[in-house]
Amino acid sequence: MRRSLLFIPANSPAMLQNADVFASDSVIFDLEDAVVLSEKDAALSLVNEYLKKFEFDNLEIIIRINGLDTLLSKNELDTIVNDKIDTVMLPKATYETTLQLSKMLEKIEKQKKLTKKIGIIPIIELAKSVIEVNQIASVRGVTGLLLGGEDLATDLEVERTEQGLEILLSRSMVVLAAKANQIDAIDTPYTQTQNDEGLLKDTLFAKSLGMSAKVCIHPNQIETINQVFSPNEDEIAYAEKILNAVSQNMNNHKGAFSVDGKMIDKPIIERAQKLLEKAKKWKL
Amino acid sequence: MNNSLNRPVPLGMMPYQGADHFKTTKIRTMLPEVLTKNSEKSINNIASLFDLIPIVDGMTLSFHHHLRNGDAVLNMVAEEIKKRNLKNMTLAPSAIFPIHAPLVELIKNKNVTQIITNYMNGPVADIISQGYMENLVIMDTHGGRPRAIESGELKIDVAFIAVPNSDRLGNGNGIYGKNACGSLGYIIADMKYAKHKVVITDSISKDINPIEIEAKYIDYVIEVDSIGDISGIVSGTTKPTKDPVQLKIAKDTVELIEELGYLKENMSFQTGAGGTSLAVADELKKRMIKKHIKGSFASGGITSYLVQMHENGLFKHLYDVQCFDHEAISSLSRNINHHLMSASKYANPFEIKPMVNDLDVVILGATEIDLDFNVNVTTDSHGKIIGGSGGHADTAYGSKLCIITTNLVKSRTSMIKNHVTTITTPGQTIDCLVTERGIAINPLRVDLLNHLKNTKLNIVPISSLLEKAYQMTGVPNELQKSDHIIGVVRYRDGSIIDSIYLIGDHEL
Numbered sequence: 001m002r003r004s005l006l007f008i009p010a011n012s013p014a015m016l017q018n019a020d021v022f023a024s025d026s027v028i029f030d031l032e033d034a035v036v037l038s039e040k041d042a043a044l045s046l047v048n049e050y051l052k053k054f055e056f057d058n059l060e061i062i063i064r065i066n067g068l069d070t071l072l073s074k075n076e077l078d079t080i081v082n083d084k085i086d087t088v089m090l091p092k093a094t095y096e097t098t099l100q101l102s103k104m105l106e107k108i109e110k111q112k113k114l115t116k117k118i119g120i121i122p123i124i125e126l127a128k129s130v131i132e133v134n135q136i137a138s139v140r141g142v143t144g145l146l147l148g149g150e151d152l153a154t155d156l157e158v159e160r161t162e163q164g165l166e167i168l169l170s171r172s173m174v175v176l177a178a179k180a181n182q183i184d185a186i187d188t189p190y191t192q193t194q195n196d197e198g199l200l201k202d203t204l205f206a207k208s209l210g211m212s213a214k215v216c217i218h219p220n221q222i223e224t225i226n227q228v229f230s231p232n233e234d235e236i237a238y239a240e241k242i243l244n245a246v247s248q249n250m251n252n253h254k255g256a257f258s259v260d261g262k263m264i265d266k267p268i269i270e271r272a273q274k275l276l277e278k279a280k281k282w283k284l
Numbered sequence: 285m286n287n288s289l290n291r292p293v294p295l296g297m298m299p300y301q302g303a304d305h306f307k308t309t310k311i312r313t314m315l316p317e318v319l320t321k322n323s324e325k326s327i328n329n330i331a332s333l334f335d336l337i338p339i340v341d342g343m344t345l346s347f348h349h350h351l352r353n354g355d356a357v358l359n360m361v362a363e364e365i366k367k368r369n370l371k372n373m374t375l376a377p378s379a380i381f382p383i384h385a386p387l388v389e390l391i392k393n394k395n396v397t398q399i400i401t402n403y404m405n406g407p408v409a410d411i412i413s414q415g416y417m418e419n420l421v422i423m424d425t426h427g428g429r430p431r432a433i434e435s436g437e438l439k440i441d442v443a444f445i446a447v448p449n450s451d452r453l454g455n456g457n458g459i460y461g462k463n464a465c466g467s468l469g470y471i472i473a474d475m476k477y478a479k480h481k482v483v484i485t486d487s488i489s490k491d492i493n494p495i496e497i498e499a500k501y502i503d504y505v506i507e508v509d510s511i512g513d514i515s516g517i518v519s520g521t522t523k524p525t526k527d528p529v530q531l532k533i534a535k536d537t538v539e540l541i542e543e544l545g546y547l548k549e550n551m552s553f554q555t556g557a558g559g560t561s562l563a564v565a566d567e568l569k570k571r572m573i574k575k576h577i578k579g580s581f582a583s584g585g586i587t588s589y590l591v592q593m594h595e596n597g598l599f600k601h602l603y604d605v606q607c608f609d610h611e612a613i614s615s616l617s618r619n620i621n622h623h624l625m626s627a628s629k630y631a632n633p634f635e636i637k638p639m640v641n642d643l644d645v646v647i648l649g650a651t652e653i654d655l656d657f658n659v660n661v662t663t664d665s666h667g668k669i670i671g672g673s674g675g676h677a678d679t680a681y682g683s684k685l686c687i688i689t690t691n692l693v694k695s696r697t698s699m700i701k702n703h704v705t706t707i708t709t710p711g712q713t714i715d716c717l718v719t720e721r722g723i724a725i726n727p728l729r730v731d732l733l734n735h736l737k738n739t740k741l742n743i744v745p746i747s748s749l750l751e752k753a754y755q756m757t758g759v760p761n762e763l764q765k766s767d768h769i770i771g772v773v774r775y776r777d778g779s780i781i782d783s784i785y786l787i788g789d790h791e792l
Contacts, residue, residue, distance in 0.1 A: 017693065017756060018529050021720040054755065219528035223535075283740060 001281055002026050002144065002184050002213040003229035004222045005062065009034035011043035016050050022219045023226055025282070026060035031076055032067070032091050040072055044079055051084040062121065064089040068097045074104075081108045083115055087143060092151070093122030095135040102140045119143035121186065125151035130170045137181040146215060147174045149188030162198065164205070175210035187214040189221075196224065203228040230284055231275045239272035239279075289658065289707055293780040294420065294769055303681055303712050306777035312634035313435040317476045318501065325454055325505045327482075330364050333504055337480055339364075342372045343441040346478060348471035349379035349403075350446070350458055350606055354516025357446040357484050359386050360508070365395050372418075374398040376440060378429060378470040378627075379672070382406030383516060391416050400438060402426055403672035412770060413668040415786040421669075421771030423662055423708075423784070426605070427631025427638065427678035428776040430473035434628070437778060443478035445471050446511045447497050450485040454502025455495045457624075458607075459616045461487030463512050466586070466607025466616055468496050472626035475501045486511045496624050519585070519608040524566040525559030529720045533689050534563035536741065537647060537718045538571055543739050544732060546645050546685055547571060550580040553599070554679055555647040557587050557608040560689055564647050565589050572598050583630070583639050584646075584675055586612040586622070594619060603639050605630040605675075631678035633776050640675070640682025648676055650688045650717075652704040655746055657711030657726045659688060660704040662773055665697060667765060667787045673708045678776055680713040685732075692719040697760070698753035700746060705763060707782040708773055721752055 006024035008015050010031050019027045029051075035043045051061065063080055065088055066072040081088070090101050098120065105118045120141045124133055125148025137145055149167045150160060158166040167188065178185035187206035190199045199221055203214055207228050214225045231239070242259055246269055249257045257264055278284075286292055287299035327333050339345070347358045358377055363386070365373055373396045375387070380399070385407040390396045392411070397418035402425060404412070412421050424432060432438035447454075447468070448461035458468045463486060475481055475497060482504045483497060525531060541547050553568065555561040566589070572579065573596075582590045583603040588611030594602050595615075602622040607613045615622050631640045640646075651670065652660040659680075661671050680686040690699045699719070715732060717724040724746035725732050736743050771784035 018720065021529060021532060220526070220531060 001278060002060065002186065003282070004225040005186060005213060005215045006219060006222060007034070007064075007189070007215060007217050009043075010047040011035045011039045013046065016047065020054075020056050020059055022222050024059075024216060024219075024222045025213070026062050026087070028062040028064050028089055028215070030064045031072075032064050040066070044076055048080050051080070060087060061085045062087040062089050064091065067091045068100055077104055077108060081105065081114075081118055082112060085118065086116075087119035087121055089121045089123060089146065091123050091148075092126055092129070093124065093136055094126065094128050095132040095139070098122045098136045098139045098142065102142075105141060117141060121146050123148040124170065124174050125149075126155050127152070130173055133173050133177040134180060137177040137183060142181070142183060144184030144186050144213070145174050145178045146186040147171055147188045150191065164202070171206070171209055171211070178212070179210060184213050185211045187211040189215045189217045191217065193218040193221065199224050200228070226282075230282060231279055235275060236279045236284060239275045242269060242272040243276065287780060289710065289781065291707060291782040292769070294772060294783065297772060298779045300710070300775050300779040300781040303710050303775075305779070306633055310634075310777065315434060315436045315477055318479060318481075320481070320499075320501060320503045322503050325502065326452060327504045327506045329508075330360055330484075330506060331367075333482060333506060334364055334368065336504075337442060339370070339442060341370050344374040344376055344439060346440045346443045346471075346474045347375070347377035348446065348468060348474070349377055349381065350465040350468055350470065351463065351512040352379075352465075352517050352519060353381040353383045354463070354513040355381065355383060355446065356510060356512040357444055358384055360484070361444055362386050362390055366390055370395055372397045374400065376400040376438060378402050378426075379674070380404035380406070380408050381516075384408050394418055398422075400424065401672065402429055403674050405670050409669040413663075413784075413787045415768060415770055415788070417770060420769065421784065423672045423771060423773045425631065425673040425677045425774075425776045426470065426627050426675040427633055427640065428774055428778065429470070430626070430628035430632045431634055431776065432774075432778065433473040433477050434632075435778075440474055440478035442480045442482060443471065443474035445475060445481060445483050445497060445502075447483045447485045448511065449487050449489055449492065450483050450497065450505060451490060451492050451499070452488060452505055453499035454481075454483045454497065454505050455492040455499040456483060456485065456497035457492060457494055458496065459494070459613065460489070461485070463487070463510065463514050464613050465512075465514075465517050466613040467604045467624050469605035469625050469630060470627045471497075473628055480504070482506060484508055484511055494624065514610075517607070517613075518610065519557040523559070524563040524589070527559065529691055530560045531563055532720050533691070533718055534560055534567050536723060537564050537687055537689055538567040539741060540687065540716060540718060540723060541568070541645055541685070542571065543741060544685060544735055547575065547577060549577055551577065552581045552583070552642055552644045553579060554582060554584040554643055554645070554683070556585060556649065558649070560649070561647055562587065562589050564689065565593065569593055569598060581642075583625070583643065584679065586615070588612055591615040591619070591622070594622065603630070631675055631682070631776070633678075633681075638678075638682060640679045643679060643683035645685045645687065646679040646683040647687050647689055648680060648709075650690050650699060652699060652701050653688055653690070653714070653717055654701045654704045654711070655750065657714040657717070657746070658704050658707045659709040659711070659714055660706045662708045663706040663784060665701070665705050666763065667705050667785050669771070669784060673773070677709040677713070680709045681776065685716070686714050687716045687718055688714055689718045692721050692749060692753050693756055696757055698750065698757050700750040700753055702750070706773060706784060710775075710781065717746060717749070719749060722749055724749055
């Protein structure tokens with residue numbers, strides 16, 4: 001259950017130091033695009049030592065590794081997969097590489113006797129990833145799908161635009177696959193870090209398509225993204241009203257019932273439960 | 285002898301005994317104002333003035349710092365002291381900046397053997413920290429300085445008053461002229477009580493309005509080519525920070541102000557220049573607009589940002605003791621509710637109603653803050669002088685809610701200490717500390733803690749913030765202070781709140 005996932009370059013001590021002060025639900029320590037080849041080993045060592053030293057409350061720790069087609073990823077997984085991390089983010093995921101990662105993690109979990117299962121967030125940023133998205137979402141350990149709009153546009157040989165029509169279908173396919181597999185649909189980052197209005201518009205649009213979260217490439221984007229993906233006060237009050245009515249009607253052994261003149265059925269109750277679960281988790 | 289905060293006080297000086305102690309023990313002492321008897325005031329140059337008065341060994345000369353790092357007047361006078369090889373001079377500028385580096389040579393040659401000021405940084409501060417000054421440096425507050433002058437505690441022989449716009453009799457202001465610097469509030473006490481008063485100007489005009497510097501006090505007027513460089517006036521940045529950590533601190537600060545009930549109609553507010561301070565002002569502005577709140581006044585050093593808020597109707601009045609940028613200076617000529625204010629009216633503890641006592645909220649910075657909420661803005665953590673109180677201690681005392689904002693860790697050093705290196709402002713007068721990793725409330729403010737019982741803000745004990753910082757930085761070794769005291773921090777009431785020590789290995 002996420003709203004905002006903040007990218008932090010793994011080779012920047014100053015940014016690592018402040019990774020947990022913002023209100024993002026997850027932080028993604030990036031070993032891939034943010035780090036030049038000559039600094040990859042130093043970045044891995046830095047983030048590993050950092051994670052060993054510090055404790056994090058209520059914050060998902062994600063590591064974006066390099067692609068499984070590189071020589072780097074195996075060493076990265078061997079080094080950094082431990083109980084201090086929650087999730088591995090896989091670039092340029094396909095069904096084959098996601099499955100491969102799932103098996104590698106399963107093996108490491110057993111070898112290191114981890115107390116938890118490490119999750120996977122595949123990045124859907126190839127045309128092939130989009131075509132295989134439902135299979136990717138069904139792989140063991142996958143807890144969310146991230147649409148990587150920039151790389152996808154490159155693969156599609158189209159220009160990324162503010163409107164985003166070129167990735168509309170892919171966005172919707174990510175949403176459908178995520179929902180069908182009951183995992184998070186995570187939207188592509190909004191790359192204009194100084195454009196607050198554009199960020200709000202893009203995030204609202206993503207939400208309207210069914211996205212449940214969005215990655216941030218700057219801490220100043222977190223507040224807007226959290227606001228958009230958080231239930232508001234009215235929604236929370238209505239959900240509480242529904243659940244109160246459910247418990248009253250259960251006591252009275254009534255079947256169907258209505259709240260504010262609207263019939264309440266199972267999907268509405270489930271949605272209300274989920275919404276209140278979010279409100280509790282995010283202390284709304 | 286130690287004071288009530290257990291800090292050593294040099295023999296013969298009055299130890300600090302609490303922020304309110306002055307109320308019970310002291311009454312206001314005021315010398316008679318010194319009016320001029322001169323009708324012919326024009327003097328050709330500074331050298332002639334030195335001959336005429338005459339300015340001799342051992343005298344005390346004062347200056348204001350409204351031209352900040354663009355000031356040329358103090359250096360003109362220093363040059364004349366050097367030429368005449370005068371000795372044992374005391375200088376009492378309201379602040380010293382890097383541009384005053386020529387004083388270094390005069391201090392080393394014992395031409396200048398004492399400085400009494402409210403703030404200093406740059407080469408002069410460096411060599412004083414290294415022990416080159418013959419006598420103890422005294423670091424006052426903006427309110428303490430006029431108190432010391434009016435009471436005769438700081439006796440000034442000659443006040444050199446840089447005036448950007450003056451007539452030939454010495455009426456003047458800082459609003460117009462080629463080196464306009466705005467308010468001249470810090471020199472008003474000098475103007476009234478110094479033995480001799482000299483206006484130094486580079487712009488003579490006939491109709492002075494408003495009159496901030498009054499001819500009845502002025503003995504001499506000297507016209508020079510230039511009193512300074514206008515580009516040096518601007519203090520720090522004029523735009524809110526974009527740094528996400530500082531933005532978080534700013535947002536949490538305004539959230540705290542709101543939760544504590546201070547975001548309300550007719551609220552009064554003060555903050556400084558600099559990115560975080562302006563980000564607090566920016567966030568406050570958004571919330572005031574959203575909630576249709578109109579504040580009564582903003583005060584202190586005025587920035588373009590506060591001018592914008594005033595012009596947008598968010599604060600009815602601006603009370604200005606110094607201008608931090610050009611927009612603030614120009615506002616004085618177009619906004620009738622942008623008022624000039626003397627340092628005494630601003631912050632003198634013995635004024636009947638100093639402006640700081642009407643402040644609801646002040647936002648201040650810190651070089652260090654300790655577990656007792658004592659704040660250091662005078663030295664760095666090695667004891668080197670890098671600033672001074674300015675209005676820090678005055679506004680902390682007078683305001684209803686004093687909030688310190690700072691990153692928890694800067695340059696791999698915790699901003700929270702067990703004990704600050706130098707106490708500038710007593711913890712008794714500090715209410716809250718806002719960092720990116722939590723907000724600490726002074727346990728003395730039980731009312732605030734009760735108010736925040738059900739808040740979603742991350743309220744934590746200051747000790748847990750220190751632990752968090754040490755997790756990141758490791759526990760530093762305690763600084764071993766030298767036994768050699770080179771200066772004192774004088775609290776606004778005239779008592780000594782702390783001493784400043786020699787750094788490095790230079791001994792006189």
